[in-house]
Structures are given as structure tokens and as C-alpha cells.
Amino acid sequence: MDWITTVDHKKIAILYLWAGGLFFGIGGLEAILIRIQLIKPMNTFLDAQTFNELITMHGTTMIFLGVMPVIFALMNAVIPLQIGARDVAFPFLNSLGFWTFLFGGLLLNLSWVMGGAPDAGWTAYTPLSGKGYSASHGVDFYTIGLQIAGLGTLIGGINFLATIITMRAPGMSFMRMPMFAWATFITSAIILFAFPAVTVGLVLLTFDRILDANFFNVAGGGNPVLWQHIFWIFGHPEVYILILPAFGIISEVIPTFSRKRLFGYSSMVFATILIAFLGFMVWAHHMFTTGLGPVANALFSVSTMLIAVPTGIKIFNWLFTMWGGQVRFTTPNLFAAGFIPTFTMGGVTGVMLASAPADFQFHDTYFVVAHFHYVIVGGLVLGLFAGLHYWWPKMFGRMLSESLGKWTFWTFIIGFHLTFFVQHFLGLMGMQRRVFTYLPNQQFDTLNLVSTVGAFLMGVGMIIFLVNVFLTSRRPADAPEDPWEDGRTLEWTIPSPPPEYNFKQTPLVRGLDAFWKEKMAGHKGMTPAEPVGPIHMPSATILPFLMSVGIFIAGLGFMFSRDEFSSSIMSFLFNNYIVTALGLLITFGSMLMRSLFDDHGWHIEPEELEGR
């Protein structure tokens, strides 16, 4: 109950972590099934339909439900602490964002047990995702589930923007803000401007499928390429929503374990902003082969390659930070160091794909699969591992085991390169993406076997990580405030895990790497910016949970509104939109409750603060 009603950003972070872990596990299982099917030519382990459902759900789950919540978990756990705030700007919305995300994800995964998962690929290209090719409810689960989950993401993004703009501790100007906070800020801005586009896209597709509209239906005058434009004007920025937080994490971990300040801080900030901006200008590089014409292809090609410049700046700054530092290869830093070359390789194949004429060769082959996994797994997932190992003691008060952490790193990264490095060659040799099997003796056999073995090795790495988490959770929570001893930012100045009010007194920030600066001046902790006083806290509430349940019910109701059921009561309830209305009633009713009964919160008095 406590967990359902909490509005504490640190607990919401843990909820995000659990939910993300759950979906990541499901997505990982799907990946393993895909790889078992592809282990040998003409395999009959899966049929074509199941395979299509698996690749669709794997891609969708990993991107929207697997890594996004883990990113949000770290942001929630760390951002208020890093900027010296007692909470996020809107604790209520924070909880609402989590629950809508979770119920959207659950709805999407219900498809496995309710008549078939979506099968049109995670990009849901029309007409494949139209009723003609995908008659089951699969794609409806996709459109409505993602719509609900996306709502949660958008809410989270707005919350972080407001938090970072207004709640920074005294003295923390934007140019004194830690890089992870910067990354969160820019990522949230991308979310704000990219997600509404996919919201509209999903609505249009829903209308085509459920209300027989004609947006993408050629016979009714519609245009399938329109879907691709709408999808990718969201979809390309989405990959920066994923990677910029990883950049932020790496920029925290490397200076800490090099005992040096981040090289080129202001150029890092500038590069982040530039990447976000360019990220919106390049969506059509996913559409070179749709026939946009040479002028458009050339422009999108060049603008894509431009992104390599700020990205290169970042890579060099990390290397220069390590250069000459007192580098310690703890588990977080191993992941950060492994990130740099791996992500760079993904960047190189990205530039190759950005060349339009070359893309005509690479398109829809395993070369593309190799590329995006180098970026997403070799970039983001390694970054998340670095971040999780780094902030775990802060989140839970317990240090993860270093030796198990190193085992996780080595099995995971070796497994990763085994899985995906060979896929570059498979792609160049002509193995197509998204086909459920291949003929023997095309020289695909051995490389596919290697790839599957690698995937299992990555699975082993994941299991070691889980074992580490499990064993750690049984040890006493005795991590010190600054467990890595070289912490530079504000989160390391308060107990691990932090009390629910975070800071007894808001700290005064006197420079970049505020804590490090005080340490160098010979101080033990931060100078407070205010006297000890009562702290105002928001009350816990069940309303966000109820609102999300309502949306969930309304979504299901709308999805089945045209179905015929064997029981006439069911048909009556669904076909007259009664279920939909009921769901909306729960949601709007909860909103009304929220509006009518003000939450005055409660106070923690100074005596209580001293007592603890």
C-alpha cells in the first residue's frame, strides 16, 4: 500500500527500477527466443507469425518499457539530490507518470494472452499495421498501450524540466549543474517536443483500425508514407532520449574515478544541446529508400553526419578526462570505459548508414540490427549498468559486490560483441532483417550460431547481476555517505539512502562539482544556505494509481468496442462504449477529487530532524 500511494521521488525511482527490470526481463526472454530460432538454417522452433510477434514485442518492449523506466529510475533517484532539492516540482504528477507508464506497459503485454501480440515490427509501418495485414487486436494493443505509457513519459519529462528550472539549490547556476542533470534537462526537453508527435501518430492509426478512418489507407485517399514521417519525427529524437542520459552517466562516473574534473565541461553542455537540436532535423534518414528524391536524401544525409561532430567532442572529452588522472577501475568505471569504444563503433556504422547510396545496400539487413544494438546496448545499456552500480549504494544504502560486478561486466561485454559484431558481416552478406529463417549454405550458418552463443553469454551476465542484487539485499544497509570516497556532486553529501526530506538544510553551492570544491577547501561537508527549520512534505495519495487504472479500463473498452462477444452482456457493455465511459469516469472522478480536496501536506519539525 505504501508503495502504491507514495509520492517520494526516491521510492518512485525504485518502482521504476522494478518495473523496468520486469519488462527488460520479458524483452530479454523474447530476444533469446528469437536467437534460438535463428541458431541454424530452416529452423522450425518458431513459426513465422510467432516470430513476427516476438521481434515486434522485443523491440517495443526494450525501447519503451525496458530501458526508458530504468533511465527514469536513475533520474528520479539522483536529480533532486544532485541539484540540492528536497523533491521534484510535482510529486503527485511524478507518481501519476509512473502508474500510467506501468499500466500502459501491462496493457501492451496483455496481448500475449488475449489473442495475439502486435506483429508489424516496433515501427508499425502501414499498411502492415493496418487491418488488412494485421487483423487480430495485436496492433490495437500496441497503439493504445503505447499511448498510455507515452502519457506517463510526457508527464515525467515536464516534471523534470520544471524541477531543474526552479528547484536548484542557491548558487547552482546552470553552468554549475552536474552533467547528468544537464542530460536529464535536455532529454526532458526532447521528450516534450517529440512525444506529442507519436501521440498523434498512434491516434491516427487507432482511428484507421477501430473507426475505419482513411489516414494511411490508399483506397480511401490516405498515404502510408505519412505514417513513416510522423513515426520518425518522433523516433529519431527518441534514440537521443535514450542515449543522452547515458552520456550524462558516463560524464559523472569517469571524473569520479579519475579524480579529475570533467574535461571541457562547457563544450560538453554545448554538445548536448547541439545533439538534441540536430536530432530533430534528421528523421528522414530512416526513409532514404521510400523515394523522397535525391535532394531530400542529400540534405538528410549531411545533417545526420553533422551529429558526429558534437558526439566526437564528447568522446574526446571523456578520454582527456581519464588522461593523466588517477584512474580506478571499479565496476561502474569498467562499464564506463567499456562504453567508450563500443559506442564509438556504433557511431561509425551510423555514419555509414547516413550515406544515402550506401543505405540502399544496408537497408533492412542485419547490418542495421548490428548498428542499433551497438548504440542502444553497447551505449545505453552499458551506461545504465555503470549508473546502477555507481548509484546503487545511494539508492539502497548497500554496496554491490565488486567481484560479482566485474564478472557481470566481462560476461556481458564479451557476450555482447559476440552477438552483434558478427551481425555486421551477416548484413553485408545479405541476411535480411525480420525474416524468421534462412536457407543453408549461404555462409550464414556459423555466424548465426556465434551470435546466438553470444546472446546466451549476455544472459549469463544479466543473471550474475541479479544474483549480485539478491545477495546485496541480504546484507546490512551500511554504505557511508560518500562510498566511492571521491564523490564530487551533492548526492554524496547526505546519508545513503537519503532521509525522505533529502537535505536537512539546503546546501550552498560555490562552484562546479560543489562537494569536491568543499573537500579541496578542507571542509567536511557543505555550507548550509538556510537555518534548520520545519520541512514541508506532500501527502501520499492513491489518486494517481486510480487515474491510471481508469485510463487502462477505458483503453481496453475502446479497443474491443467493435467486437462481437459470445455473451450478450459483454457485447452490450463494450459496443455501447459503457466500459470506455466507466474507465474515463474513474479517471475524471479522481481528477475532480484532486481538484476539490487540496493537499496541504505535512511538516517535519526541527526537533524530529535532530532526533534522527
Next chain:
Amino acid sequence: MTTAHAEAAEGTLPHEPEKASLEGRNKVLAFWLFLGGEAVLFGTLFATFLALRNQTNEGPSAAELFHLPLVAAATLLLLVSSLTSVFAIQAMHRGNVAQLRNWLLVTVLLGLAFLILEIYEFSVYIRHEEFGMTTSAFSSAFYTLVGFHGAHVAFGILWITVLIGQLMHKGLTVVTAPKIYVSAMYWHFIDVVWVFIFTVVYLLGKVG
């Protein structure tokens, strides 16, 4: 970060009560951000409409369909309602709760009149012109864009009505003031969107 002064008497409220507390300032800021997202949302809908506006699939076209006097009347209603919501905020800044309530009421009524005209317009198209959601890509785009705006108006009406109730119940405080201010921002935003709809959908549709 306190709400202790929530029950401050009317006369003693600061000049801009919506910005008097951190919560209030956060709310206004976040609402600006939210409107940024809404702008992308409507931008995408407009782009879709522009791409599909001539795909009539042998159904009625914009030039045959639209009846400008009706739309102009609706536009007038909505524009005036934006003005009355400005009056409401001015009354709020003067601390005059009765005037604030009255102007909000007028705003809601004007919005309601707009909505009724729109529903009437749609029903004419559907019944007499056989122009429904499924007729053509143009019809789908039309109903989705204009209907989305209509749903925003409907939500705004409900929202401001609840706020009027709250105002009567709790008075004007640093808690209610940001809510009222933000709802007025919302109302202006949907008004601006309508100006674009009037131009891009109706005027452009009539002239070709």
C-alpha cells in the same frame, strides 16, 4: 514551500497571487511547457491535414462543404471568450472575486455556445452531405483535427466550471489563483489554435 497562508483574507492577497508561492510559479512554468507539447501535437495534426486535404476520394470537398458564415460566428464567439477570460484575470489581480466569477461564467457560456455550433455543423455534414469519418482521407483528417480542438474546448469548459465551484467554495487564495491563471492560459491557447484552424481548414478550403 508552505501553504500556510492559503487561508489569507481576500484583501491581503498579493497583486499576482498566482505567482506568490513556489507551487504557483511551478504550476505556471509547467503549464507553459505543457503548451509547448500541445503545440507539437496540433502541429502534427495540421501537417496531417495539409497532406491529406485534397484526398477527397470522390466524397465532398472543402469548397462544397463549408458554410463560412456559420464558422465565422463560431470564431467570433471563441475570440470574445478569450477577451472575457482576460477580464477575469484582471479582476483577479484587482482581488475582485465577484467580477472574477462572473467573467469566468461568461467565458464558459461562450465556449458552450461555440461547442453547440460545432456539433450542429458536424451533424449537418454527416446527415445531409454524407460526409463522415470513413468517407475519405480528407474527412478523417478534418474530423480529427477539428474534433481534437473541440474536445479541448469541452475539457476547458468542464475545467473552468469546476474552478468556479472551487472559487465559490474556498475563495481566492494562493492555491486557487494559479489554477485559474493556468486555465486562462489554456483557454487562450485553444483560441489561438482555432485561429489557425479557421485559416488553414476553412478559408484555405474555400479558396482552393
